[in-house]
Amino acid sequence: MVDVQTTSEGDPSASPQLKQRFKTQSKSESNSDEHLPLAQIRLKSHEWFGEFITKHEIPRKAFHSSIGFITLYLYTTGMDYRNVKWPLIVAFAILLPLDLIRLRWNAINKLYCRCVGALMRKSEIHTYNGVLWYLLGLIFAFSFFPKDVALISLFLLSWCDTAASTFGCKFGHLTPKLARNKSLAGSIAAFVVGFLVCLLFYGVFVPHYAYVNSPGELSWSAETSRLSLTQFSLLGGVVAALSEGIDLFNWDDNFTIPVLSAIFMNAVIRFAKAT
Incomplete structure (x- = not known):
């Protein structure tokens, strides 16, 4: 007769090897998100990068900021800014149907999230990607505003938004809250970066690469303005700071920042125009 021990519930106790097997299998099943609801998907790329990098959205912010540097380089090459909107429109026309498809079919959405999850927030798993709003805002700026205003709006989106997010997350609890997910610390960071963007663009890049600008193509210059640099x-x-801090109808700030900054910058330039 085989001596079988029982637990308090009356079930046979397994051998240590069998217990370990069941434990490993259970852990493997719990780590799998194949059958989890969409909202519970764990972005594998977030796990790869580690808690610190994921918490501070470093891959996303690095990509976000790189757009500004790429654009600045293209400016120095003399690329016609009027042609910038066309690749943006094409990208939007591709990504919008892709988002509609992935939000309709969970399997495609899970595959999508695993591929580009490093650049996504978890809130974007079941809603439209922020890149769509990013593209829409830039399409607006490059379609309706002068060259320098459109460029400044892109730089503010690329760098001020990143700075505001970084400093807001780090020091926002020490300063008053201005709006939904907006703090005074973030607005101060946006102000400093915005000041430096205008100072360096108009004070360094515009005169150094003057040959890439056609006469009258830039809307602001020290010679035509009542304001100094x-x-x-x-x-x-x-x-x-205003463009980053204003919460407009809860719209994505990837859209509101370039739109508002283009409108405000254009108004400032017109107001300061020498008569």
Whole structure:
């Protein structure tokens, strides 16, 4: 007769090897998100990068910021800014149907999230990707505003938004909250970066690469404005802080920042125009 021990529930106790097998199998099943609801998907790329990098969205912010540097390089090559909107429109026309498809079919959405999850927030798993709003905002700026205004709006989106998010997350609890997910710390960071963007773009890049601009293509210059470069850059910082801090109908700030900054910068330039 085989001596079988029982647990308090009356079930046979397994051998240590069998227990370990069941434990490993259970852990493997719990780590699998294949059959989990969409909202519970764990983005594998977030696990690869580790908690610190994931918490601070470093891959997403690096990609976000790189757009500004790429655009600045293209500016120095003399690329016609009027042609910038066309690849943006094409990208939007491709990504919008893709988002519609993935939001309709969970299997495709899971595959999509695993491929580009490093650049996504978890909130974007079951809603439209922020890239769509990013593209829409830039399409608006490059379609309706002068060259320098469109470029500044892109730089503010690329760098001020990243700075505001980084400093807001780090120090926002120490300062007053201005709006939904907006803090004074983030707005101060946006102001500083916006000031530096205007100061360096108009003070360094525009004169150094003057040959890439056609006559009258830039809407602001020290010769045609009542404001000095420093004064204008300070207002540029204010524009950056306002554009980043305003919560407009809960719209995505990837859309509102370039739209508002383009409108505000254009208004500042017109107001400061020498008569």
